[in-house]
Amino acid sequence: QITLKESGPTLVKPTQTLTLTCTFSGFSLSTSGVGVGWIRQPPGKALEWLALIYWDDDKRYSPSLKSRLTITKDTSKNQVVLTMTNMDPVDTATYYCAHRLRGYTVFDLWGRGTLVTVSS
Amino acid sequence: EIVLTQSPGTLSLSPGERATLSCRASQSVSSSYLAWYQQKPGQAPRLLIYGASSRATGIPDRFSGSGSGTDFTLTISRLEPEDFAVYYCQQYGSSPTFGQGTKVEIK
Numbered sequence: 001q002i003t004l005k006e007s008g009p010t011l012v013k014p015t016q017t018l019t020l021t022c023t024f025s026g027f028s029l030s031t032s033g034v035g036v037g038w039i040r041q042p043p044g045k046a047l048e049w050l051a052l053i054y055w056d057d058d059k060r061y062s063p064s065l066k067s068r069l070t071i072t073k074d075t076s077k078n079q080v081v082l083t084m085t086n087m088d089p090v091d092t093a094t095y096y097c098a099h100r101l102r103g104y105t106v107f108d109l110w111g112r113g114t115l116v117t118v119s120s
Numbered sequence: 121e122i123v124l125t126q127s128p129g130t131l132s133l134s135p136g137e138r139a140t141l142s143c144r145a146s147q148s149v150s151s152s153y154l155a156w157y158q159q160k161p162g163q164a165p166r167l168l169i170y171g172a173s174s175r176a177t178g179i180p181d182r183f184s185g186s187g188s189g190t191d192f193t194l195t196i197s198r199l200e201p202e203d204f205a206v207y208y209c210q211q212y213g214s215s216p217t218f219g220q221g222t223k224v225e226i227k
Contacts, residue, residue: 039165047157047165047208049216063121063215096164101176105212106155108176110164 002026004111022080022097035100036080040093124219132227139196143209150213156194160205
């Protein structure tokens with residue numbers, strides 16, 4: 001059974017760096033074809049894809065946020081970490097990590113999400 | 121960036137009725153790399169359809185997807201009470217993007 005869980009701060013101040021951790025079980029990020037992505041959703045708004053990391057350490061980022069994002073993996077800990085620099089109140093959202101369906105850049109299993117509020 | 125426009129914004133229907141949701145892309149989506157998700161309040165999205173028409177594991181056959189190029193459709197043949205939710209399309213032919221969502225509400 002695959003599970004994913006997001007963790008990190010619930011409140012960050014403007015200009016700070018956000019670090020979120022996705023801890024997963026039921027699969028390995030060292031297995032060919034596997035990927036984990038991050039998607040966010042501001043309150044009452046639509047989904048926005050942020051980043052994706054593959055088993056071979058290939059990384060993809062949203063073009064509009066690429067300069068602020070870094071995604072890394074720790075295969076031994078079954079974790080994926082997303083950092084986002086220079087946080088702003090518009091970055092207030094629920095942040096989800098999700099398992100990539102092998103062979104497709106779609107997300108078949110999701111964590112429950114973590115709400116991050118950006119406020120001074 | 122490919123922009124996805126979903127219509128209508130809200131669909132008001134009764135249980136048992138047929139729902140037809142549209143997703144239009146600003147440019148052609150290569151190889152029908154289009155997916156649909158369902159999201160209920162307070163929950164994470166659930167993958168329904170990928171590759172424009174392939175149902176994800178465990179998805180009932182009342183959900184079907186069709187389309188190619190720039191025009192895609194999600195059809196729910198007979199609405200069940202648990203189907204009232206928000207639906208998002210997502211393209212992955214290029215850098216992934218999502219539509220703004222269609223809310224299916226009880227009439």
